[in-house]
Amino acid sequence: MEYGREFARDISQAVVGRLPRYFRYLGELKDEGVTRISSRELSNLMHVTASQIRQDLNQFGGFGQQGYGYNVEYLYSEIGKILGIDETHQLILVGAGNLGQALVNYMNFQRRGFLFRGIFDKNPALYGKKIRDMEVQPMENLEQFVRENNIDIAVLTIPKASAESVADILSGCGIRGIWNFAHCDLNVPPHIQVENVHLSESLMKLSFRLKNDGSV
Amino acid sequence: MEYGREFARDISQAVVGRLPRYFRYLGELKDEGVTRISSRELSNLMHVTASQIRQDLNQFGGFGQQGYGYNVEYLYSEIGKILGIDETHQLILVGAGNLGQALVNYMNFQRRGFLFRGIFDKNPALYGKKIRDMEVQPMENLEQFVRENNIDIAVLTIPKASAESVADILSGCGIRGIWNFAHCDLNVPPHIQVENVHLSESLMKLSFRLKNDGSV
DNA sequence: TAGATTGTTAATCGATTAACAATC
């Protein structure tokens, strides 16, 4: 089956947020050689209700079979398609600091078809530095590079001060999504998708729970 | 005002998830010298409803004043207390790979009172390596170090294969929270808080939106 | 005081769970 625009407009963020986790569990089951699983078994494994699993999956179609359950390999592959990771994505890194370099060197993304094609930084001291077979380029090259290499996704690991202006440049040259690690929200046109990873906010949530839920 | 256990049990995750963002905006307003703000103004800035802001804040008390709005500095400081970042936290890093090293070198956490005290790895080649004035230690030292230094939070940047066993060790020696970057869910006793940062899942969500919401 | 804006209750909306008929 093929997935795309037509139906997905009204998939709630709650559902989208759970899909990668289903994908992860199904991948592990597949690796363990499990061939079929019922929503009930999966619910025990994942600590969510079987109802929710069936409800979520049925947003995209009937992948199961009454009396049998779900074929693990098939469901895994279908969710992969829904998530769009049956296709490869072209990435660039903007901001070659510690975090940026760590992300580029992180092999797991490549395995899923997220391929880094270029690295940019405004610090001249880094120009030409090789990180994973790519040389850090000056920001001036950014626009042309994105156009010429059909880059889909820009990974933003720069200080918030410059994030907004870089996002503007990116928006203007055909990028489709921004994976934003800068500590700010980005204002971009609606056809550009932004996924934020706000690490300090994540740490603050943990801090809150330490203070409040901790040691009952 | 002091915050803590007694009331916070029933604060929903939705609210907790928004607190750090309020905190960020208020911090910026404070830095800009803004002294007061109404829920309506803040709502325009943050693109959420004024109702939600007032509703969220009133879970913790009445911080505003009718006819006036909220005092920025006061509200900022109160949310800081609610989040528990008026106190310092003692952290260790477990897993001194690229990502782990990047996190340790990231100064922003320190600014908020999250202080790295030790670094551990199971790779002997790294023992003694200095990262930000700390030497990488063998895993054997972990338990004693946590106890002796009153470590609150362990940052887990290790492969999923060893994550569960390390989480078990940590659970047993007085750690209170785990900031988990490993690609798996952790089974820990209920008094231990886990905050997951699943980077590949975040990237998959972006991929989904690229495929589905993209270019209307 | 009059105007503004909160704190809070009530109404709405959406997401989760339960139930069960359909069906493999």
Added chain:
DNA sequence: TAGATTGTTAATCGATTAACAATC
């Protein structure tokens, strides 16, 4: 076929928004 389990509708629950009286 009988048993199991889905797909899907209906019921419940929780979160968001609207409204407004209280009050600075």
